[in-house]
Amino acid sequence: MIRRPKHELPVIPTANLVDIAILLIIFYMACSNxxxxxxxxxxxxxxxxxxxxxxxxxxxxxxxxGAVQLQGRDVGGPADIENAIGELIRDKxxxxxxxxxxxxxxxxxxxxxxxxxxxxxxxxxxxLAVGENIEK
Amino acid sequence: MRKRFQLRQMNQDAIPTTxxxxxxxxxxxxxxxxxxxxxxxxFVTDIPAGATGKQDTQEKTPTVALHDDKITxxxxxxxxxxxxxQYVARLRLDQRQGDAKxxxxxxxxxxxxxTYYETLALIQNAGGVVAIETEEDRK
Numbered sequence: 001m002i003r004r005p006k007h008e009l010p011v012i013p014t015a016n017l018v019d020i021a022i023l024l025i026i027f028y029m030a031c032s033n034x035x036x037x038x039x040x041x042x043x044x045x046x047x048x049x050x051x052x053x054x055x056x057x058x059x060x061x062x063x064x065x066g067a068v069q070l071q072g073r074d075v076g077g078p079a080d081i082e083n084a085i086g087e088l089i090r091d092k093x094x095x096x097x098x099x100x101x102x103x104x105x106x107x108x109x110x111x112x113x114x115x116x117x118x119x120x121x122x123x124x125x126x127x128l129a130v131g132e133n134i135e136k
Numbered sequence: 137m138r139k140r141f142q143l144r145q146m147n148q149d150a151i152p153t154t155x156x157x158x159x160x161x162x163x164x165x166x167x168x169x170x171x172x173x174x175x176x177x178x179f180v181t182d183i184p185a186g187a188t189g190k191q192d193t194q195e196k197t198p199t200v201a202l203h204d205d206k207i208t209x210x211x212x213x214x215x216x217x218x219x220x221x222q223y224v225a226r227l228r229l230d231q232r233q234g235d236a237k238x239x240x241x242x243x244x245x246x247x248x249x250x251t252y253y254e255t256l257a258l259i260q261n262a263g264g265v266v267a268i269e270t271e272e273d274r275k
Contacts, residue, residue, distance in 0.1 A: 045253035046250070047253055129253060
């Protein structure tokens with residue numbers, strides 16, 4: 001009687017797959033920026049020679065309806081913005097800490113955005129004006 | 137007999153982790169689909185705060201006036217963005233020092249942020265420092 005050797009199918013080890021998936025999830029959770037200003041509908045202005053910038057912690061947004069948001073929350077007049085930004089950057093000594101990201105819709109009129117820019121300047125902030133880079 | 141019962145009991149107490157991988161992959165797909173590894177582009181500008189003063193120097197500070205999306209330089213020449221770029225390049229702001237780098241940007245009437253932004257970006261990229269003149273400063 002001839003015994004045939006048993007041929008077992010090769011098994012791919014999947015025990016560590018969950019660990020890899022968890023690591024990837026942690027990576028994506030850490031890298032995702034659920035921006036506080038994400039709800040605002042902003043079409044950024046376009047210009048040439050814009051460079052990549054590091055995102056600061058303070059974000060001011062003006063959407064196309066002219067609604068001003070600081071850190072994703074509606075704020076009142078320029079005086080409120082100045083006070084709030086002043087509070088946020090009070091202890092910051094570096095330029096990086098003082099930088100305020102300014103996202104404004106391209107179609108917004110001067111009467112809306114200029115008081116906000118003035119308020120940031122008066123609060124002692126540096127302005128990171130966000131725009132979309134276009135090729136020359 | 138009792139030992140076998142204990143073993144069976146232990147096996148039943150274990151947390152079932154077979155569906156964990158499925159859940160993890162669902163979450164992973166969610167994060168992959170929703171994540172935008174955003175690259176912020178723009179420019180950083182340190183706009184000087186304070187009111188405009190009278191000029192003592194011989195050389196006049198260049199002024200770019202924006203009015204109803206029209207660009208006027210030094211209250212005389214009306215330009216488009218391309219001409220303004222050439223004008224700013226001729227000023228060689230990057231080779232200047234201190235206050236000589238300053239270009240005053242004054243906006244009045246209806247000016248869109250697009251025009252304003254392009255002007256600011258242009259001056260900033262040429263090595264200049266933008267000073268904003270508001271209507272209150274002019275009064």
